[in-house]
Amino acid sequence: MAAFLWLIPALPFAGALLLVLLGSRLPRALVTAIGVGSVGISAAITLLLGFEYLSERPAFYHQELWNWFNVAGFSPSVAFHLDALSMVFIFVITFVGFLIHVYSTEYMADDPDYTRFFACMNLFVGSMLVLVLADNMLLLYLGWEGVGLCSYLLIGFWYKEPANGYAARKAFLITRVGDTAMAIGLFMLFQTFGTLHIQTISTEAVQVWEVGTQLAVIIAFLLLGGAVGKSGQLPLQTWLPDAMAGPTPVSALIHAATMVTAGVYLIARMHVLFELAPAAQMAVAVIGAVTLLLAGCAALTQYDLKRVLAYSTISQIGYMFLALGVGAWSAAVFHFMIHGFFKALLFLCAGAIILALHHEQDMRRMGGLQKKLPVVFWTFLIGAASLAAVPLVSAGFYSKDQILWLQLAGENGSIWLYLAALLGAFITSVYTFRMVFLTFYGDSKTHVGHQPTLAIRLPLIVLAVLSLAGGFIELPHNFGHVVLFSDFLSPILPAVSVVPDFSRYEWMLQLLAATVSLSGIFIAYLIYLKKPDLRASIHRSDTAMALHRFWHSGWGFDKLYDMLLVRPYVFLAKINKQDVIDSFYTFIVRLSEFFHLLFARSQNGLLRHYVMGIVVGAIMILTITILL
Amino acid sequence: MNANDFLHLMPLLILTFGAIMNMLVISVWRNHKIIYVITAMSFLAAFGSLFELQVQGAYSIDPLLVIDGFAVFYMGLVLLTALLISMLSYAYFEQREERKEEYYLLLILSTLGACVLVISTHFASLFLGLEILSVALYALIAYLRKRERSDEGGIKYLILAAFSSAFLLFGMALVYASTGTMEFAAVAIAIAGLTELPLLLLTGFGMMIVGVGFKLGVVPFHMWTPDVYEGAPAPVTAFIATVSKGGMIGLLIRFFIEVDGFRYPVLVLIFTIIAIASMFTGNLLALQQQNVKRLLAYSSIAHMGYLLVAFLAGNEMGVQAVSFYLVAYFITTVGAFGIIAMLSDKVRDAEQLSDFKGLLWRRPWTATIFIAMLLSLAGIPLTGGFVGKFYILAAGVRTELWLLAVSLVINSVIGLYYYIKIIAVMFQPAEEATIIPYKLQPSIYVASMGTLTLLTLLLIGIGVYPTALLQLISTVLETFQVVAYR
Amino acid sequence: MILLWLIVLLLAGGVLAWVAQRFHPASPRWISLFTLLAALLLTLMLWSNTGASLTDSAWLLRLEQPWVPQWGVGFSLALDGLSLLMLVLTFFLGLLAVLISWREIQHKVGFFHFNLLWVLAGITGVFLAMDLFLFYFFWEVMLIPMYFLIGIWGHENRRYAAYKFFLFTQASGLLMLLAILGLYFMHGNQTGTFTFNYFELLNTALTPQAARWLMFGFLAAFLVKLPVVPFHSWLPDAHSQAPTAGSVILAGLLLKTGAYGLLRFVLPLFPTATVEFAPYAMLLGVIGIIYGAILAFSQTDLKRLVAYTSVSHMGFVILGVFAFNEWALQGVVMQMITHGLSTGALFILAGFLYERLHTRDIRQMGGFWATAPKMAVVALVFVMASLGLPGLGNFIAEFLTLVGAWQANNWLTVFATIGLVLATAYSLRIMQKIFLEKNLEQTVLPDMNAREMLIAAPMLVLILWLGLYPQPVLDLAKPAIEAQLQAYNTPLVPEPEEPSIQTAFYLPATDSVYFQNLNEAFYERK
């Protein structure tokens, strides 16, 4: 089965290629078959490969397709490397990707650019698979940029609206900033190791560098730059909320489940490097903590359903970063997977709602959908529970709890990080259920047009099941102690070293987390459902509203960057449109023309003047001869 | 004077004979065709007689003249050019009412003057040659006497030429006063021992430079050029630009190398200044010029500046470079003015830039020839002008005249602008011609076009395969080198 | 002789095309099409035939004929991997240029094709000449036809652009001529043999002072041609005013002659001076990358915009050339090829748009994806290529260049890498303004027709191939690059008196090792 590894990314690519080449001529059914089918087969192969992997338990599968190029020893291959870490990722990518493709057949049914949509989606899946399967950093970079391109194309899918195009370009540009840092990191890696092969680097780094070597720290920071850009973390997070301009399946697949977690993958993949660079690892944790708080606050104030989810994504990835930062690698990946399920679910539900409400995204104009869209309501509720980490039943509880716990229990953890995470958890449950209450409860405000059919319901239900059941493969020590997932990852990702004798406090912390989550829900319930005057009083307070506006704008980052970078750049470009250097050459031309006119005046046609010219010349020559 | 002397002076004698023949025939029977044939024949015969001389090495007719390789080469150049010009003149004058026949008489005479100039080794012969050349030229310039401009050009040239001749003569007198001889070689011997030249001699040289500079049309003695070029009939302009200047260059080289003027920094400095000033002034003046004849006049000022660069290089290579450049420049200039002559009508010459609008589409072959000539003037490869300029630059670099070399480069670029401007005018969308040339007889037309085509082929020939010409120049100049560097 | 025949073929084809117009108005197109096809096939044949001998020596073929023996000028041509690649690119783009002119050029077709073929002949000569005089000769020869192409068939401001192009290149070329002469005499005075032969001149020992000045002379020509900021200002005008075929040749080939000159002449001839100058050159490169990108961002004329992207991309070339390592130089070679393709393609697209809309103003475009999806996809691919998306050829080029440059200078590489972000900004603007957003003018843009697809398809295939499997190209260029680098592999401060450093370049006439593996048919030495 491992021989078919290459088919996993190749099939979606082939699908994309077919759709691009034959696009306009194919009947819609065939487009669907190619678009969904290619990802479906990939998912099937992934599952088969996964079973094989589980049964054989090899260290990794490796498949080299061809040598990309070879220049003076710099010889990256187009080769795939499948180990447990990439296994988790390709599973989420192909499986969730497949579900979202299925969903899209209905969601995009009326779009004239149906083919283009599936072409881009397939291309995305392919690139993402290359990203996580690459055995060297350069191929990874190829996938990395490829998903960036697809993200750009899909955010700006409805290109007629200039705002969408703006959002798309913003996404591409900002991630490219991070990519630039990453590229420089790659140069340094290459200079040090003479290769970009990930396994080689991982094994050699330990021998070459001591912990805390400056070079390692710099490289880790540069890679972190790339990760931060892709994953929408501080300070490059501003593109992600705007990226919601794309169709909702896109938001679900790219901007929630897969692409934005590429940063998590990168750091997990290069964990050896980060372990050698404690400063960088610390930075990962701090960035995660700060991001999750900032994004959580911003999510509290959004009215656009998808923007709430977008900020929530940023915030949840912040959790993953937090986990990575304390060395809880497998916890981060676990949260990635669970988050992939429930966030995709939430987005797909949101999509169903938006479709039903004639592309209405403002939560203030929703409400009362509980009865009208029951399937969507229940699945959304499940997803929300998972996001808010409702104890015991939801998968999100288990994955998030692990992260919270390791903040204190892990050796690299600290109380501040824990507190931030805890506060974040509280905020999360508040905004999650604010969303639930505003959307599904209260009075109905907009007419429901479209009832979801099977193509939408099926993915919702499957994802809902996963959002509930997914957590049970990894349960805390004191609570079933299932370690299927971390066992699976253990050959790749070392377990976090836990402070000894701390585990007896674990139940306390779990209780605390559960309380926080539930109290968040309760407060949301109070404000948004039970006591509307409480909400009104908040609205009356000036300071609260100022804070609201500030948060609503995503902590003013957009404005800041606009003032600091965008405007000066555009201004510079605008004033220099005519190219100031050119005026130097124009000046030379003008100068010669001036001399031309000057000399031409001497040629005035008067014989006397010409005689004078000769005399002057004679005098000059005689002066020179006599004086010198 | 013995028989051998006469043999060696055969080209001059043939020319004289041709002139007298013309005079006689005119008095008997005015016929353009016959006069033309006689003229062409005498140029051809004179040119042919050179082949006899070439093999015999330096032969000096003391004290006035010397026939050496250098002289043969320059005479050949002058005669061939004159022949070509006379061929182009026929078509030009055929369409005009003026009496055409005396023109050829004057043409032969001034060619004779130029020939004397390049073989002279004595102030007297120098003066004689110069004046034969000049006096004939006065009449040639003003030949189309019904045209105001022609007369104006003539009188301007006359006054200024006589004026500068006075300088030349006075300078010669001073040199004579200070050295006691008028022979170049003797002058050289007289000053050979001196490291510091006496004031009288220097003043004399200075005043001679005025006279020479005027004939060459270099800054600051250049102001006559545009007016005379514009006023004179196109073939005459070609003649002034080539034969008259070429003769003077030949003389200058002979004299300067004979007295080894490069030893004296003052003289070198003066020529350097003149060269640089000529290049810049000429090119800048040409920059926005709308009249093609004036433009070519200004460009000729610049080209004389380029020539001086090679001249200042002062070695064997310099002389060869000057000679090569002159060949290319002569071909080009004759070609360019030939085109102007061909396109002219009865009333005026085709000299306005607008007359050339769309020429490439109206008369593609004529335009192509003109483009080739212009590109050669600009020094673009595939043409002789490129090799010439390359040679000059090489000579300059070899002697490490960096200032001059760099000025040459800068000026080539300025010059390029106005040459390609003319080309650009030619490929503008075709319009109705503002000037419609006289419909020539097919045979004459074919002959003129043939001449021009020949020139173009020559030009490209020496541009692509300069080896033959280089070979010729170096063998012909061998005898001269012996004399010059003895 | 095959090298000579290549040039003669083009020249003759040009004359034939001009003459043929009298007989049939469409014949010039076919003539130049077949001429270029023949030339392309011939070079491809060379490639396949010489594959075996690549490992032995950099030189595949040589031709020596005396030309002007008095001056030591020979008609000497030689082919190595680098030249071969450039030739393939030349004929490929030339072929496309003929195809895109099929409908665009409707008047003076014969003369147009004459000029087109003569430009290509000049370029071919430049890539092959191994005699500095001959090199300069071809260097200039390619200008005039190009001047005609811009000046006759260009857009509204064509005369100005044509002048500017001609004057800039001519001025810089003359400075190179000065340097060539300087080198010629220094070598002659030293050894007693005055020659312009490249292989002989490689042995010239120069004082540092002299080497510096001579290098500047050469650099002047190549940096202007490349172009490097601040000598770039001819380029936007020339590119934007030229007809499409002209722009393609300008961007795709003429700029490459500058890069080629740097590789072929500046590096091996002046090993010490270049090392000295390298940081400044790299700085110029970085300035070019960033300055070009900023200017490209603000342009509203599509062709002007693409022209400034060329300025930016060519910055990578000079950055790489002066990094003196194989990664960077391979990157440079790749950049020369891929930039030729990608920018050529963008100009072709601009040409398609101009044919349909009669404007190049991107403010009047928009929303064309709906009506012209094929064109949009093609544009997308090449826009992505120009911003350096992995998987497309330009990425390999830029990444290798940057990897190499990083070894030489960290900070400058950082800034060059930032240029990639700016590249994103202007590249996306192209897509945005033309194919996305609303169609304000309500223009219905016809999509690409079969002929246009025929032009675009090979370019797409090539750019993808170069992005995914560039190894054949890299292999072909490798010996040539190693040869150019030989001088730098010895200790960093080589004494100029030591000729052995460079003897590797020079092939003694008797040495048949270099040729023994060659197919007899291509054995060219007299």
Next chain:
Amino acid sequence: MSNIPMEAGLLLAGILFMLGMVSVMIRRNIIFMLISVEIMLNAAGLAFIVAGSHWAQPDGQIMFIFILTMAAAEVSVGLALILQIYHQLKTLDSDAANFMKG
């Protein structure tokens, strides 16, 4: 004559030359300009004679004869031209003949 130093003779010639030169410059009538040029030529002739006598050679005088001849030829052509100009312009003012400039 031999007791007069050469310098004095040359000085006289020089003064004559200057006079001629200045009057060419300040005159506008073409005939006067021509006459002034003749004066300059004769000054040169004088200088030749002085130099010739200094070196006790006939060459100076021969040159003078050449100059005289040449001047005569020049004047004859010149006068013919002046006649033409007078026909066309009805004036002898040299400034009137400035159709060509620039």
